[in-house]
Amino acid sequence: MTEALLQVDDLRVSFDSEDGVVHAVDGISYAVDTGKTLGIVGESGSGKSVSSLTTLGLTRGPRAKIEGRMMFNGRDLLTLPDEDLRKVRGDDIAMIFQDPLSALHPFYKVGVQLIEAMQSHRSISKSAAHTRAAEMLELVGIPDPKRRVDQYPHEFSGGMRQRAMIAMALSNEPKLLIADEPTTALDVTVQAQILALLQDLQDRLGMAIIIITHDLGVVAEIADDIAVMYAGRIVERGTTEEIFHSPQHPYTWGLLSSIPRLDNPRDEELVPISGRPPSLINRPSGCHFHPRCPYARDAHKRVDPPLEAVNGGTHLAACLLEGTVRTRIWDGIRTGRDLESLKRLAATSAQPVVEGDAATAPESEGTQPEPGEGSLVESEQPAREHSTETPFMGPEEMP
């Protein structure tokens, strides 16, 4: 594999709000290759949607501060002028959204909306575009496409609308399709159909897919790689195989334990992740997950974990527990050991060394990482905090 289709490096997106700076995305890196699928998983407010909207420049605005690099086809999408980025949108990179009813304009026929998408990037006659619109509807499995193409969105069922959205997104043969919670608003049976459709279309058209979801079950079906996001960061990244068979982060464990599985005993209860997603304005100190982590140790409140390779491979995780301890805890979770004994197990993990030790526990974000452990992400944090105060933002500004 040579160069990835989309290579994101240390992406940071923050927004000025009346309550303070919202750190929606805080230094994430990932890559997607042609023909592959990346799943980005996380709760609401984990920054997963913001990161993908940023790919299309849809988070640009006077209150947004966007940093990092986002290389697509040899061009950095973050520094691309608005007009150039507009030409990428819907052409090389297309996107579909969660609620297909509200995502289609209620006043225009489905065909008209597809034609509009084509004509904004190609010089194609209206009749040719109309024919192609019907072909696209057929491609995504809408029956009687010649009639359907002249209907309004409200005459479509939910699943049909999402198919129409997919048809619209694919009408310009994009190299990358971003699907933001594409199945969340649909019935379970329809969900499976839409996922199968996406996979089938990928096999036929060869585009890369980024699928954003809160549901690990969804990405298990179709993703090659998975990035788990929490509080604006990637806390674990690996192949789907790695994430499902040897998950390393307690948050990932939580996500996995909250999916119902057919091979689990019927009376086994699903385990929710306790607590609420953190505020992205005042994030928890140290490891952002520590307030909700049952295995957090004292020092974890002060040390921010870097995203590090597990066993020197491509599997990455940002957790302060020792690798061996993590493996044993996950084994324990799988075999149904009780939480208390798992917590005792976590307590055997060596604590990370804190500079200046526990003399003064600083407020959130004030934490200095231990020099040896300072990750890319963390070592830049003080500098970034500073820079959020500068109002200048060149290319991000709206015209």
Place this chain on the structure above:
Amino acid sequence: MARYIVRRILWGILLLVLVSALTFLIFDVFPSANPAQLRAGRNASPAIIHHITVELGLNHSLPVQFWDYMKGIFLHFNFGYSYYSQQSVLSLIVNRLPATLSLTVGAVVLWVLAGIPVGIISAIKRGSFLDRAAMGVALTFVSMPVFWLALILLYFFASDIGKFPILPGANTYVGLTSDPGKWFTSLILPWLVLAATQAAIYSRLLRGNLLEVMGEDYIRTARAKGLPERRVIWRHGVRSAITPVVTVLGLDIGGLLGGAVLTETVFEIHGIGLLNYDAILHSDFPIVQGTTLLAAMFIIVANIVVDIGYAYLDPRVKYS
């Protein structure tokens, strides 16, 4: 659709009958001068007053009067005669309608041309100086009573009494057919007065609608498709945001055609509004009844037109 329209029209006619009945009742219940006495003059003998009372049909009971009135309308399309001039109410209204029509059409054109662009620009440039200035001006216009603004404009610009006598003032209106130039200049001030408040209301309404629409998911989709921002705003944003404005516009036009009483009175434009105003002052019941029916009819028709138009503007709306 045809069935729907017929049904709506039949309901409209019933509503008009009810409006008439209510007007009859109000005139009967509330104290007003005896029309017969007014008509007879100051020193009329009781015999003459009695004679006139019988002549006007005022000696009958209220239901009988109402029945006679309805019979006149439905059988002969006769809306009665003025207590004073003896002229037919219908011919009076037909004579006065062009003035009201002129006033309404010009004002509507003016406020649409002003209010809609201002609303769109304010929404797109939300929070900018332009937006704040426009909305400040709009608030000022909304807060000004029509008659007050009219008097102020006359005070400054009327050719007879104004400080800067540049435009024809009150009582200068002439019909379009008799002198188009004079017709136009005489209506400039009334148009401005009528349009000012409405333009302000429309710009604020459209601004609010558009701001809401621009936050919709389908706007994000339009941007994600790579449409130029101009197209996103016009074809996707304004198209949605304007629909409720069109509804309000229909109803406003209907309302104004029934007579812009304040504007017509201040500028002494002899339209429906002034006709009604004078008739109320003189307890000239047949005219009040006629103008009330006319106003009610315009509003009912406007409602039907707006509802039918909505089905064209919003494909989700279907009537059957």
